[in-house]
Amino acid sequence: MPFDQLLQYALSGLSTGAIYALIGIGFSIIYNSTGIINFAQGEFVMLGGMLTLFYINLLKLPLWAAIPASVLTATAAGLLFERLAIRPLRKPTPINMVIITIGGSIFIRGLSMLLWGKDTHSLPPFSGEEPIAIAGATILPQHLWILGITLVIIAANKYFFYHTISGIAMRACSYNGRAAGLVGIDVRRMVLFSFMISSAMGAMAGIIVAPLTMTSYDVGVMLGLKGFCAAIIGGMSSGAATVVGGLVLGILESLGAGLISSGYKDAISFIILLLILFIRPQGLFGKAESERV
Amino acid sequence: MKKELLKFLLFSVLMLLVPLALHGSYLMNVLVFVGIHTMLAVALNLLLGYAGQISLGHAGFFGLGAYLSAILTTTFGFNPWLVMPLAAVVVGLIAFLVGFPILKLKGHYLAMATLGLGVIIYIIINETVDYTGGPSGLSGIPNLAVGTFVFNSDIRNYYLIWTAALAVILLAVNLTNSRVGRALRAIHDSEVAARVMGVNARLLKVQIFALSAIVSALAGSLYAHTMTFVSPASFGFNFSVELLTMVVIGGLGSIYGSFLGAALLTLLPEFLRSAQDFDIIIYGGVLMLMVMFMPGGLVRGVPELLKKMLGNRGGVGNA
Numbered sequence: 335m336p337f338d339q340l341l342q343y344a345l346s347g348l349s350t351g352a353i354y355a356l357i358g359i360g361f362s363i364i365y366n367s368t369g370i371i372n373f374a375q376g377e378f379v380m381l382g383g384m385l386t387l388f389y390i391n392l393l394k395l396p397l398w399a400a401i402p403a404s405v406l407t408a409t410a411a412g413l414l415f416e417r418l419a420i421r422p423l424r425k426p427t428p429i430n431m432v433i434i435t436i437g438g439s440i441f442i443r444g445l446s447m448l449l450w451g452k453d454t455h456s457l458p459p460f461s462g463e464e465p466i467a468i469a470g471a472t473i474l475p476q477h478l479w480i481l482g483i484t485l486v487i488i489a490a491n492k493y494f495f496y497h498t499i500s501g502i503a504m505r506a507c508s509y510n511g512r513a514a515g516l517v518g519i520d521v522r523r524m525v526l527f528s529f530m531i532s533s534a535m536g537a538m539a540g541i542i543v544a545p546l547t548m549t550s551y552d553v554g555v556m557l558g559l560k561g562f563c564a565a566i567i568g569g570m571s572s573g574a575a576t577v578v579g580g581l582v583l584g585i586l587e588s589l590g591a592g593l594i595s596s597g598y599k600d601a602i603s604f605i606i607l608l609l610i611l612f613i614r615p616q617g618l619f620g621k622a623e624s625e626r627v
Numbered sequence: 628m629k630k631e632l633l634k635f636l637l638f639s640v641l642m643l644l645v646p647l648a649l650h651g652s653y654l655m656n657v658l659v660f661v662g663i664h665t666m667l668a669v670a671l672n673l674l675l676g677y678a679g680q681i682s683l684g685h686a687g688f689f690g691l692g693a694y695l696s697a698i699l700t701t702t703f704g705f706n707p708w709l710v711m712p713l714a715a716v717v718v719g720l721i722a723f724l725v726g727f728p729i730l731k732l733k734g735h736y737l738a739m740a741t742l743g744l745g746v747i748i749y750i751i752i753n754e755t756v757d758y759t760g761g762p763s764g765l766s767g768i769p770n771l772a773v774g775t776f777v778f779n780s781d782i783r784n785y786y787l788i789w790t791a792a793l794a795v796i797l798l799a800v801n802l803t804n805s806r807v808g809r810a811l812r813a814i815h816d817s818e819v820a821a822r823v824m825g826v827n828a829r830l831l832k833v834q835i836f837a838l839s840a841i842v843s844a845l846a847g848s849l850y851a852h853t854m855t856f857v858s859p860a861s862f863g864f865n866f867s868v869e870l871l872t873m874v875v876i877g878g879l880g881s882i883y884g885s886f887l888g889a890a891l892l893t894l895l896p897e898f899l900r901s902a903q904d905f906d907i908i909i910y911g912g913v914l915m916l917m918v919m920f921m922p923g924g925l926v927r928g929v930p931e932l933l934k935k936m937l938g939n940r941g942g943v944g945n946a
Binding site (some may be wrong): 370371373419422423424425428429430431432433434436437438439440441442443444445448521536555559564566595597600603604605607608611612615 | 675679681728729731732733734735736738739740742743744746747750751753754801864868873875904905907908909910911912913914915918919922
């Protein structure tokens with residue numbers, strides 16, 4: 335295996351990995367504030383790409399305006415989802431939550447299919463399609479956009495959770511919701527925030543990846559599952575561990591597709607997912623916790 | 628127990644008489660599918676409704692059963708009756724082995740792990756083109772036959788499938804009213820408490836998972852032989868979700884509820900033909916609404932609703 339080919343796989347894996355990381359952080363934010371795994375997470379990723387397309391094609395918005403518009407719309411969808419489906423639930427047992435978020439995800443997917451059809455679309459790249467050569471491997475400008483935007487989002491995320499009052503309140507809820515409520519934090523509002531933030535992040539991930547991988551009403555399932563996989567590798571942390579998880583997953587997948595077979599590409603991440611769940615359910619970097627009854 | 632047996636007999640007679648009314652109608656064909664879906668929904672319900680363990684990978688077991696039967700009878704020319712138990716045993720064994728690590732997980736993690744398992748099975752079916760024919764599927768699967776009597780018409784298949792489905796229902800009814808059934812419900816309510824009371828929760832969960840997979844595989848084999856054609860699209864994640872919807876709509880922990888869910892979800896699309904693309908939205912909406920407003924499913928929710936509407940006149944039995 336020549337070095338430049340390996341480098342090529344690693345580089346393209348890095349940018350898909352960044353996408354998985356963003357989606358995974360979305361999973362973690364909701365999980366940490368509510369204990370829910372949001373099976374609809376992937377649909378917000380799909381919404382990001384599809385909405386941008388919708389704003390460009392039908393409303394003739396330029397790309398720079400369509401992107402924030404679609405992130406806002408997806409955030410509103412996240413807000414509605416929490417208000418209409420999650421909050422009214424009387425018995426929030428894990429199984430009920432799984433079923434309701436799956437129901438939500440199918441609903442969003444079905445609605446998008448009715449609105450925008452079943453075709454696959456592609457979004458124009460943000461800046462040109464001239465490949466850039468790096469040490470024998472080539473990457474597209476879009477890859478750089480993905481890496482750059484991911485970095486910015488992660489940094490903003492960090493700032494929000496550690497240096498703003500709402501972010502700190504949300505972290506308090508994730509440690510102990512009841513205690514947070516006792517010191518005057520509106521826990522339900524923080525839950526709502528967590529859904530909004532993670533749908534916005536998911537949508538952004540969907541937008542930046544759409545020029546590379548095409549988008550259609552049903553891309554959310556796979557992307558969501560891969561994001562979850564990244565979050566599991568990172569032990570459901572909403573920080574660096576999940577980012578590393580996403581990048582590792584992206585690179586392994588890209589190497590697997592290149593060296594073994596692209597048909598089995600998706601199976602690779604699921605095998606990793608199962609192995610981690612079996613062997614280290616606390617994530618690669620986490621410490622085991624004993625369960626309290 | 629006597630009451631249960633009576634209920635079962637009544638249900639069986641009803642199902643066996645249905646063809647008299649519908650003979651020759653194309654609905655017979657749909658009812659064959661209702662039978663297959665009932666087997667699958669009951670199997671999933673044993674796991675989800677009784678033991679409280681979710682699985683989003685049951686379409687995978689269904690697919691494995693179907694493909695094992697399809698491949699062994701067409702490519703290798705084995706006798707279908709021989710292959711069917713073999714496929715069931717193989718799938719059961721696989722489920723038993725992966726059951727140990729998978730069922731250690733709980734709640735969301737269990738859902739994700741079973742989902743992953745289902746997707747892996749789907750990808751394998753899709754990619755081993757030499758054996759499975761890949762995305763375009765495998766055709767020419769023989770119908771089942773006894774001597775010269777071939778199960779090749781809707782009415783014959785109806786009786787074939789429903790004999791199997793009734794057997795599965797009887798098994799499930801017996802199981803849930805036995806010691807094992809009580810132990811399963813104990814695990815559902817509190818696994819720790821069940822263990823304290825001497826239930827080998829870990830083994831029991833794996834056993835019920837394997838049993839559920841065996842029934843699904845059997846349904847898969849029957850599906851392959853009645854359809855005479857299989858393709859991976861029937862065994863993907865969406866079908867696992869459809870099964871989940873059937874169980875939830877009917878009522879978790881109610882055997883006849885699973886039949887009701889399977890019947891509704893199989894018949895409804897037939898009547899809504901003109902609105903075909905809407906079915907996915909309807910599934911999603913119904914799933915959410917059921918969990919929100921009728922968490923006990925139709926078999927418990929509807930009597931409750933009637934009771935409320937009629938005041939408290941006359942107690943309504945629970946299924």
